[in-house]
Amino acid sequence: MQAHLRMLDSTPDGLNSGETPLLRTIGLTKRYGDFLANDSIDIDIWPGEIHAVLGENGAGKSTLVKAIYGLVQPSAGEIHWQGRPVVLSGPADARKRGIGMVFQHFSLFDNLTVAENVALGLDGNESFKDMSARLALVSKAYGLPLDPRREVWQLSVGERQRIEIVRALMQDPKFLILDEPTAVLTPQEADQLFIVLERLKAEGRAILYISHKLEEVKRLCDTATILRGGRKVETCNPRRETAASLARMMVGGEIREVKAASGRTTTAPRLVVNDLSLAPGEAHGVRLDHISFELRGGEILGIAGVAGNGQDELFAALSGERLSKQPATVVIEGTPAGHLSITQRRRLGAAFVPEERLGHATAPRMKLSENALLTGHAASGMVHRGFINTAAALKTVDIATETFDVRKAKRDPEAASLSGGNLQKFIVGREILRNPAVLVVSQPTWGVDAGAAAVIRQALLDLAAAGAAVLVTSQDLDELAEIADRIAVMFHGRLSAPLATSEATREKIGLLMGGSSLEPQEAAYAAGA
Amino acid sequence: MQLVLEKRAERSGTIALVSPLIAVGLTIVTMVILFAILGKNPLLALHAYFIAPLTDGYSLQEIAVKATPLVMIAIGLSLCYLANAWNIGAEGQFLIGAVAGSWIAVRTQGTDAGAWVLPAMLVLAAAAGALYALIPAICKVKFGASEILTSLMLVYVADLFLDYLVRGPWRDPHGFNFPTTAEFDPVATVPLLIEGGRLHLGSIIVLLVVAAAAILLGRTIKGFEIRVVGAAPRAARFGGFKADRLIILTFAISGALAGLAGIIEVAGPIGHLQPGISPGYGFTAIIVAFLGRLNPLGILVAGLFLALTFIGGEQAQIAMKIPLDVTKVFQGILLFYVLACDSLILYRFKLVFPNRQVARGAG
Numbered sequence: 001m002q003a004h005l006r007m008l009d010s011t012p013d014g015l016n017s018g019e020t021p022l023l024r025t026i027g028l029t030k031r032y033g034d035f036l037a038n039d040s041i042d043i044d045i046w047p048g049e050i051h052a053v054l055g056e057n058g059a060g061k062s063t064l065v066k067a068i069y070g071l072v073q074p075s076a077g078e079i080h081w082q083g084r085p086v087v088l089s090g091p092a093d094a095r096k097r098g099i100g101m102v103f104q105h106f107s108l109f110d111n112l113t114v115a116e117n118v119a120l121g122l123d124g125n126e127s128f129k130d131m132s133a134r135l136a137l138v139s140k141a142y143g144l145p146l147d148p149r150r151e152v153w154q155l156s157v158g159e160r161q162r163i164e165i166v167r168a169l170m171q172d173p174k175f176l177i178l179d180e181p182t183a184v185l186t187p188q189e190a191d192q193l194f195i196v197l198e199r200l201k202a203e204g205r206a207i208l209y210i211s212h213k214l215e216e217v218k219r220l221c222d223t224a225t226i227l228r229g230g231r232k233v234e235t236c237n238p239r240r241e242t243a244a245s246l247a248r249m250m251v252g253g254e255i256r257e258v259k260a261a262s263g264r265t266t267t268a269p270r271l272v273v274n275d276l277s278l279a280p281g282e283a284h285g286v287r288l289d290h291i292s293f294e295l296r297g298g299e300i301l302g303i304a305g306v307a308g309n310g311q312d313e314l315f316a317a318l319s320g321e322r323l324s325k326q327p328a329t330v331v332i333e334g335t336p337a338g339h340l341s342i343t344q345r346r347r348l349g350a351a352f353v354p355e356e357r358l359g360h361a362t363a364p365r366m367k368l369s370e371n372a373l374l375t376g377h378a379a380s381g382m383v384h385r386g387f388i389n390t391a392a393a394l395k396t397v398d399i400a401t402e403t404f405d406v407r408k409a410k411r412d413p414e415a416a417s418l419s420g421g422n423l424q425k426f427i428v429g430r431e432i433l434r435n436p437a438v439l440v441v442s443q444p445t446w447g448v449d450a451g452a453a454a455v456i457r458q459a460l461l462d463l464a465a466a467g468a469a470v471l472v473t474s475q476d477l478d479e480l481a482e483i484a485d486r487i488a489v490m491f492h493g494r495l496s497a498p499l500a501t502s503e504a505t506r507e508k509i510g511l512l513m514g515g516s517s518l519e520p521q522e523a524a525y526a527a528g529a
Numbered sequence: 530m531q532l533v534l535e536k537r538a539e540r541s542g543t544i545a546l547v548s549p550l551i552a553v554g555l556t557i558v559t560m561v562i563l564f565a566i567l568g569k570n571p572l573l574a575l576h577a578y579f580i581a582p583l584t585d586g587y588s589l590q591e592i593a594v595k596a597t598p599l600v601m602i603a604i605g606l607s608l609c610y611l612a613n614a615w616n617i618g619a620e621g622q623f624l625i626g627a628v629a630g631s632w633i634a635v636r637t638q639g640t641d642a643g644a645w646v647l648p649a650m651l652v653l654a655a656a657a658g659a660l661y662a663l664i665p666a667i668c669k670v671k672f673g674a675s676e677i678l679t680s681l682m683l684v685y686v687a688d689l690f691l692d693y694l695v696r697g698p699w700r701d702p703h704g705f706n707f708p709t710t711a712e713f714d715p716v717a718t719v720p721l722l723i724e725g726g727r728l729h730l731g732s733i734i735v736l737l738v739v740a741a742a743a744i745l746l747g748r749t750i751k752g753f754e755i756r757v758v759g760a761a762p763r764a765a766r767f768g769g770f771k772a773d774r775l776i777i778l779t780f781a782i783s784g785a786l787a788g789l790a791g792i793i794e795v796a797g798p799i800g801h802l803q804p805g806i807s808p809g810y811g812f813t814a815i816i817v818a819f820l821g822r823l824n825p826l827g828i829l830v831a832g833l834f835l836a837l838t839f840i841g842g843e844q845a846q847i848a849m850k851i852p853l854d855v856t857k858v859f860q861g862i863l864l865f866y867v868l869a870c871d872s873l874i875l876y877r878f879k880l881v882f883p884n885r886q887v888a889r890g891a892g
Binding site: 032033319320321341342343346352354356359360361362363364365366370371373374375377378383386387388 | 535748749750751753756757760761763764765766767768769
């Protein structure tokens with residue numbers, strides 16, 4: 001309790017030493033086998049600044065922060081903390097010195113309360129009662145309201161992130177690392193987070209902010225270090241840069257612009273969902289609640305929403321991984337398919353790309369040709385009388401490689417050996433090559449580098465232009481704005497009425513993502529008048 | 530300095546082949562130490578185990594005869610294990626197959642029945658083994674019961690059932706009260722390949738089974754399903770493959786093969802039904818399956834190797850008074866090392882020096 005009061009009253013130590021950075025890395029290098037994840041990176045982080053680390057996936061951001069947080073040992077180079085070289089033996093050591101971290105993927109136990117989760121993550125032997133009191137105090141002081149007695153599964157993603165932040169703040173860190181904190185937040189929740197971060201900065205703490213969202217970085221950060229291919233490209237003031245110039249530094253060239261074909265025409269409905277309700281398949285799952293929409297050929301419908309609001313359940317219901325008792329709830333190409341298996345739905349012309357690349361869309365330790373067979377066996381020449389046509393499967397790999405620029409070390413490697421972006425290009429390519437009438441895709445560019453993301457978005461636009469109906473679920477609003485014709489929002493298992501993309505402002509989408517409806521009275525008046 | 534396991538980007542093909550050899554090597558080193566502790570000359574013991582059986586024709590045939598049930602059972606088990614279905618009860622399915630096939634032999638005894646008897650025995654034994662294996666499989670699929678426990682427990686049920694039959698209703702009236710059936714008629718006996726030798730038709734059947742399994746796993750969509758369901762269950766569901774159905778299928782195949790192995794053993798080398806028809810083939814086959822990397826050809830080699838340890842164990846007992854149980858110790862140690870070495874396929878060892886002097890930075 002006392003330690004905490006000190007934290008609130010005074011600025012942390014080390015602020016007055018204006019000459020030395022709080023943390024400095026000199027030639028920090030991390031090697032995994034032959035692969036240089038970090039190649040002699042120099043970075044200075046000063047007290048009272050928000051320092052962005054920008055880079056595409058695979059640029060080395062995570063490795064860098066893991067080294068700074070003591071999770072990996074650098075292969076070469078030094079880390080200086082408050083002017084002195086240190087070797088961090090592990091995260092506990094880093095925390096003891098005043099380095100805190102909020103991970104992108106939360107490490108929380110769903111069935112425990114907020115206070116229990118925080119207690120599990122703290123070092124030291126404070127009594128549970130004192131800890132709970134301190135938790136309430138910290139969360140109040142920083143405007144991060146949390147009820148210590150609620151169980152985690154009842155909380156929204158934003159609230160779960162608050163637990164992680166409060167847990168880090170309870171250690172009174174001088175330096176806080178946040179890894180893609182806004183990836184799971186609504187725009188409004190992100191705004192609230194920024195207020196907290198500004199406040200921490202004003203207290204003299206340093207913040208390392210990992211992101212690839214350029215606008216966010218320009219708005220929030222004082223300094224930005226850009227990484228590309230494991231090397232530092234530049235340290236700059238992001239406010240003086242444009243989003244385009246930052247992107248150029250990240251990618252090392254211009255990003256291919258995604259262009260929609262003009263004059264796309266829509267045809268008959270190819271995917272119709274009628275009043276689909278489905279009880280959750282597992283504990284803490286989301287119940288799908290009277291979902292209806294219609295998707296025509298040539299059209300891309302975007303589904304926005306904070307993760308965990310039923311998007312996974314909707315994907316499973318559409319793909320046939322979960323069946324509905326009423327056939328008419330899902331209609332593919334005019335055929336009621338709610339009761340049909342995923343293979344039968346594929347034969348009707350549907351194709352699916354789930355969010356999880358490894359383990360769901362592909363079997364990680366199997367070759368690409370075998371992974372082509374995984375979805376291709378349903379409706380293509382890959383299987384003849386129960387026997388596998390290996391040549392046909394390999395040909396699919398070759399064509400996907402060629403068409404979608406999949407980069408890999410050999411002709412037919414294991415799926416797990418590809419980088420995220422290249423594997424995703426392969427997965428999307430595998431489905432598009434089957435010429436689907438309906439494509440349902442979830443988080444098409446999640447954790448994918450900008451170059452691959454552009455290729456994938458272009459492929460989706462081209463597919464729609466060729467007459468297919470495309471349903472895209474994404475948490476990236478910019479992505480939906482770029483490719484979708486209409487956007488609907490999922491919240492608590494319900495789907496809002498779709499808005500034309502031109503009318504779907506960030507504010508409107510943000511409100512829907514937070515569960516508010518768009519002025520129902522007003523809409524009713526409008527309809528009545 | 531610290532020894533850590535580092536994940537490999539891709540499965541190492543070389544290690545996949547070498548790992549069983551490393552395991553065998555480590556097992557032999559351990560055995561040498563064990564022999565020394567027992568006060569036996571390790572070199573002589575190793576010679577008795579691994580060299581002596583290979584030097585005369587009779588022992589070579591005997592190795593093939595011992596390998597026949599091991600390989601047959603292990604092929605079935607490998608399908609189960611690839612599909613993530615853990616059939617531990619092959620011993621029981623082996624016994625039930627032997628009992629079911631023997632039923633025809635006992636009922637036709639001395640009736641001058643035709644050549645249909647042996648084929649009928651083989652078919653019935655396979656069917657009975659499959660049905661017996663379906664009990665744990667269905668319990669698993671319908672009620673979520675652990676197939677490891679149920680299949681294992683059914684081994685003892687089968688064992689006692691066989692015991693009851695040969696001590697009771699099926700006992701040979703002229704057998705001086707020994708718990709055994711009468712010798713099977715020639716039409717109910719698996720024919721020998723060489724007159725006066727030991728090799729029998731079962732060895733040919735097992736080669737066909739190995740070939741069929743290799744084609745199933747390598748070339749057919751069903752084999753692909755089995756592999757995906759085991760390797761990545763969620764991806765398999767996404768591919769439209771139903772894990773439950775494959776549990777049923779692989780258990781049925783594996784039970785059928787174990788049952789077939791059981792009747793071939795009884796109607797072949799043994800010639801009648803009696804307790805103790807299996808020196809633990811159903812359990813040793815688990816080691817064979819893993820030592821053979823769950824690959825049909827690998828299993829063939831592994832089966833021959835473990836058969837060698839059975840024959841070698843007998844020789845060592847005769848020549849050096851080394852207890853026969855040492856063979857089981859050997860097999861247990863071997864399984865341990867095989868599973869340990871398998872981690873090298875996906876991981877590699879690396880020395881890490883966390884406290885090394887860092888070079889003074891150039892910054």
